[in-house]
Amino acid sequence: MLKLLVAIILTLGVADQPLVASWSILPARYWVKIENGLSKDILDAHCIGGGKKITDLGLQHIPLNSNFNWTFKSELWKKVAYNCNLTSPSNGHLYYEAYENDQSFEDRYCGGRHCTWKAADDGLYLYHDKKKRYIRLGTWDKP
Numbered sequence: 567m568l569k570l571l572v573a574i575i576l577t578l579g580v581a582d583q584p585l586v587a588s589w590s591i592l593p594a595r596y597w598v599k600i601e602n603g604l605s606k607d608i609l610d611a612h613c614i615g616g617g618k619k620i621t622d623l624g625l626q627h628i629p630l631n632s633n634f635n636w637t638f639k640s641e642l643w644k645k646v647a648y649n650c651n652l653t654s655p656s657n658g659h660l661y662y663e664a665y666e667n668d669q670s671f672e673d674r675y676c677g678g679r680h681c682t683w684k685a686a687d688d689g690l691y692l693y694h695d696k697k698k699r700y701i702r703l704g705t706w707d708k709p
């Protein structure tokens with residue numbers, strides 16, 4: 567009986583979260599990506615963040631249908647977070663937190679260790695890795 571129960575729990579667990587690694591208290595690798603899903607315009611992205619050491623990722627000019635991405639490891643004693651400013655000539659600008667090493671941020675927004683943001687004409691979307699869809703999280707501040 568116990569064996570059967572364990573088997574069922576294992577099966578459910580595996581079926582529920584296929585290949586998506588979840589939040590971990592121990593240092594783990596993360597990926598953040600910003601996609602240009604606009605109908606025209608280059609997307610300018612400027613992100614700054616890190617943990618013990620803050621890194622300026624520089625001003626990035628992301629062409630249409632391309633992306634800018636970076637990877638890093640979370641830290642044991644310091645929370646890693648990244649903030650980004652997005653600018654598009656026809657839409658305006660957006661300032662947001664692209665990543666925070668916090669379990670609720672990851673579960674709620676990214677759904678795992680890959681946070682994929684997409685800038686579109688009607689706002690900013692984040693791909694939820696477990697729900698397998700983009701969710702709109704913000705709108706542009708008009709210039």
Ligand SMILES: *[C@@H]1O[C@H](CO)[C@@H](O)[C@H](O)[C@H]1NC(C)=O
Binds near residue numbers: 612613651
């Ligand atoms: C983004 O813009 C805001 C307001 O203009 C500024 O305070 C912030 O430092 C900028 N952050 C980055 C990462 O460029």
Ligand SMILES: *[C@@H]1O[C@H](CO)[C@@H](O)[C@H](O)[C@H]1NC(C)=O
Binds near residue numbers: 599633634635
């Ligand atoms: C990340 O960006 C590089 C270019 O800097 C690109 O070649 C690569 O395909 C991107 N990775 C993903 C997963 O989109």
